[in-house]
Amino acid sequence: MPGIRVRYLATLYDAVGRFEEEIDCSDPCTVREALNILTSMHPVLKEHLGENYEFIGEDVQVLVNGRNIEFLNNLSTRLKDGDVIVLIPPAAGGLLS
């Protein structure tokens, strides 16, 4: 059973109330399955990720071991024991002109 480390940055840290945690994910585990576990533990995450994770990519970025899942296999990216998922909300820059 893969152990996955998850980090929540910036506003997601506020939303979840913690910076980091570890989850167990049934093998074979994908990013989608890991997110299903996380959203069941922290329902508030769905407000940030979307009911069907539709905000991922445009708003929240998901990294697996430092690589954006857009460059991997998106939500179908396979996870292995010790992998690190990072969830990063967007930072825009300032006032929209």
Next chain:
Amino acid sequence: MTWETHERYSRQIPLIGEEGQRRLLDSRVVVVGLGGLGSLVSTYLALAGVGKLTLIDGDRVEWSNLNRQLLYDEASIGLPKPVIATRRIRQYNTHTEVDYNITRITENTDLEKTIGKPDLVIDALDNWTSRKILGKYTCKNNIPLVHAAVDGFYGQVILLDPNKGYCIDCIAPRTEHKRKTPIPNVGAGVGVIASLEALTAIEYLSGITDRTGTLYVIDLKHRQITELKLKPCHKTL
């Protein structure tokens, strides 16, 4: 290096070396965006001795800028930011050659003419639409870019060198600008992100540290900086 130049930079030369200082003096940097981030970054780069600065922004100074944009004051209201910024930075360091361009970064902007081929570009923009256009240009032309963005008590900084496979889409491949309301911020908080962006640029230009591909996510609310080593997402030549 003259005595005056050496004296002027005498507090930083022990950290970046004489060779590093010479590199700064010989460098050309383009700062895109002269808001909370850009006004501070351009100031720090001039103070550090960057030889040539090009300042780009299409906005005029507004009252809502004055809680964080240190280059401007009440007398600047209504005036083009690049004009005021250039004047102020020339006062800070008369040895830095400063020019400016009053323009916004859009699909129609002639970036070859506006930016050219500097040693480094600073992304101090306020929206992802312009950021993507800028990032595409620097990526195509193999120009290193220091990206920073701020949102409330949070911010991020990263050096993206296309020569090492890093471009803006490595961090946000599909992000577009959707926000229609002003982003809240406190000037002192924006200053932390801007300082880190300027420091990243100075380290790179002086040759002392190259932090390409390391994303720093700054959480001022919890006083935490997270360092994420990203993988390159572009093939290098």
